[in-house]
Amino acid sequence: MKLRFIFAVVASAMLAAAGVASAQQPIIIKFSHVVAVDTPKGKAAEYFKKLAEERTKGRVKIEVYPNSQLFKDGEEMEALQLGSVQMLAPSLAKFGPLGVREFEVFDLPYIFDDFAELHKVTQGPVGAGLFKKLESKGIVGVAYWDNGFKVMSANKAIRVPADYKGLKMRIQSSKVLGDQMKALGSIPQVMAFSEVYQALQTGVVDGTENPPSNFYTQKMQEVQKFLALTNHGYLGYAVIVNKKFWDGLPPDIRTTLEGAMKDATKFANDIAQKENDDSIEAVRKTGKTEILTLTPEQKAAMKKALVAVHKDNESRVGKETIEAVYKATDFKP
Ligand code: LMR
16 A cells, blocks of 8 residues: 555655646747758758767757748848857958957968868867957857858850950858959949849849859749859858857756767868869859850959959958968968
8 A cells, every 4th residue: 555655755756746847938049040941051951960869868849940031141140149049150351240250261262272171170270269259249150161162153155254244143141252352353243142043134233153952943044044163262151149148058058068069060061062063063064054164264363363362352351360271271372
């Protein structure tokens, strides 16, 4: 009798505990980004969600909002600082308006020859130093995710700098990118990513730059006749979180999320090159956009015109940051 009573008490206590656990609300992380799901960033965000939710056994729920559904460029940083979203992955070219101009070092034309050189920066002390600069803005940088090297597009064949003269070219909010377009004789126009397709369609701008994966998934081949494989610069991301939120997480949850982010980063960086290569082929297959491969002479002419942008932006980006990247990548100006 006594034993049965003890058993009943223990059982009801266990049931009550289970009730409390199931009634406990999961921690919600809103992760907003501006590109399509079917891109390196879109896929990596989904992969992070999967790992994070599995490994925290439902204690964390990641809500991914792709395609500028929640916030577009220019709004999302503020939303993160205010805590309306907890996680973003903006392009490295979008930190200038926040006042952290050093990130524009990634926009300097031809500063990275390939991913191996880039990773010496993003996975080394320079990348960590840049993340430190975000903390006073209430932001923590948790990872660098690759997209890829950029191509140029327009409705006329663009092979050498003279071809760009007078073209209105859409850029991200980076002064370095503005100078890059000016060095080609074109007119830069800062615009949110979500508005680019329509701006190209209506002729508000004549052309743009982006890695092929963004070009293809935004269907820019419908509104651009030529795409030049210039590989003149890099576009990648910083995954960032609201510092107050991140620091306030239970330590075991934060550690689990860091582990999930580490694996999602490897996934992102493993798929980036192939996603972009496949996108070039997919654009080619549509038959709507002609892919231009530059000759060594044309490449050299582009490089000559654009490398001058480095020196012109020394005071904006910071000589120290530029030199640290040169050193890490063996770049010779
Ligand atoms: C752009 O605005 O062109 C890119 O930053 C979009 C992105 O996030 O890849």
